[in-house]
Amino acid sequence: MVKRTPKRIDYEKELRRQGVRITRQRSVILAILSETEDHPDALEIFRRASAEDPSISLSTVYRTMKLLGDMGAIHRHAFEGGPSRFEHAGGDHHDHLIDIETGDVIEFKSDRIEQLQDEIAKSLGYDIVHHRLELYGRKRRAG
Amino acid sequence: MVKRTPKRIDYEKELRRQGVRITRQRSVILAILSETEDHPDALEIFRRASAEDPSISLSTVYRTMKLLGDMGAIHRHAFEGGPSRFEHAGGDHHDHLIDIETGDVIEFKSDRIEQLQDEIAKSLGYDIVHHRLELYGRKRRAG
DNA sequence: TTTGGTTTTGCAACTGACTGTCAACTGGCC
DNA sequence: GGCCAGTTGACAGTCAGTTGCAAAACCAAA
Numbered sequence: 001m002v003k004r005t006p007k008r009i010d011y012e013k014e015l016r017r018q019g020v021r022i023t024r025q026r027s028v029i030l031a032i033l034s035e036t037e038d039h040p041d042a043l044e045i046f047r048r049a050s051a052e053d054p055s056i057s058l059s060t061v062y063r064t065m066k067l068l069g070d071m072g073a074i075h076r077h078a079f080e081g082g083p084s085r086f087e088h089a090g091g092d093h094h095d096h097l098i099d100i101e102t103g104d105v106i107e108f109k110s111d112r113i114e115q116l117q118d119e120i121a122k123s124l125g126y127d128i129v130h131h132r133l134e135l136y137g138r139k140r141r142a143g
Numbered sequence: 144m145v146k147r148t149p150k151r152i153d154y155e156k157e158l159r160r161q162g163v164r165i166t167r168q169r170s171v172i173l174a175i176l177s178e179t180e181d182h183p184d185a186l187e188i189f190r191r192a193s194a195e196d197p198s199i200s201l202s203t204v205y206r207t208m209k210l211l212g213d214m215g216a217i218h219r220h221a222f223e224g225g226p227s228r229f230e231h232a233g234g235d236h237h238d239h240l241i242d243i244e245t246g247d248v249i250e251f252k253s254d255r256i257e258q259l260q261d262e263i264a265k266s267l268g269y270d271i272v273h274h275r276l277e278l279y280g281r282k283r284r285a286g
Numbered sequence: 287t288t289t290g291g292t293t294t295t296g297c298a299a300c301t302g303a304c305t306g307t308c309a310a311c312t313g314g315c316c
Numbered sequence: 317g318g319c320c321a322g323t324t325g326a327c328a329g330t331c332a333g334t335t336g337c338a339a340a341a342c343c344a345a346a
Contacts, residue, residue, distance in 0.1 A: 021312090021314075021321095023322090023323065024312090026323090055325080057326075060324060062305075080275070097267055099269070116259075120251050120253060121280050122283075124240055126249075126280035126281065126282055129279050129281055131276070131279060132223070132275060133275070134276075135263070135264050136272050136273050137269035139268060139269055140270055164292095164341090165342085166293085166341070167341085168294085185333080199295090199296090200297070202296065203294080203296075227332085227333090287346095291344100291345105292343095292344105293341080294342080295340070296337105297336105297338100297339105301334070301335090302334100303330100304329105305328105305330070306329070307326105307328080308324105308325105308327100309326100310323105310326105311322105312321105312324085313321100313322085313323090315320105
């Protein structure tokens, strides 16, 4: 497995090209998403956005996350027992290991697992459209 | 991968042994769970239970699912874009392939994938407590 | 078998995470 | 700068599930 390399993307240009109107609110949210390395939920994004622009509403955050999800600019993850968390879609595909004690999310990738998934789906007569692989674990105590 | 063998379990005795009071409602729900081969959600269980005992309430279904989940008698699956679905915990561990057109759930198992997951977690300094692997796919059109 | 004291239940009100409605506002092509 | 479809904030509504409470029901003990 391989840790993903951070990557700062210029969403605005690309989204504008796709006909998306870039409002002040969207601009603020996009900046937050492109800068963050973690996986914030809507409320956290709202909090960070409010610091930039106190007039922004939570509805707008939700609407924007939905829009960006549909445009493929971000990925939504519904980890167990919590609200959806988001990340920008810039990097290459990866899965997640969630620290059940801290909620931290670690990204990993395994071509071998992906390949096995394809084989399994094929043997059952299916084509995979997408998948979800999440490991929930606890940090090993040293010693 | 291997399809799981159906298995009818006597929950009542085991639960009673663990100090769980077996009420009329729980008995009905347990019978439904032990007989079904699919992955019903709370509302569907409620519907089936209502046929047995019209006085049963949806709250009781939810409460019972929570209790049985905590006792380890059933597994709860929160597949994408829908309510939790349940299955009895009798069989051996498996993952799920969800038909995105019909909602059908197919069970599969891959020791190789499990093994790779363990290796990945270990290499990241974690012990896996549990995991979630779901393939979302479309049936391949013959021809 | 009756009793008694927890537990559990049904109902209804509540919660969290969104989604929809609508009048007011505003990007961005002209 | 003007226009106007697209977007926003406020807030009501939805959906899945949880919770408070008085009444009912387990089931261990007598």
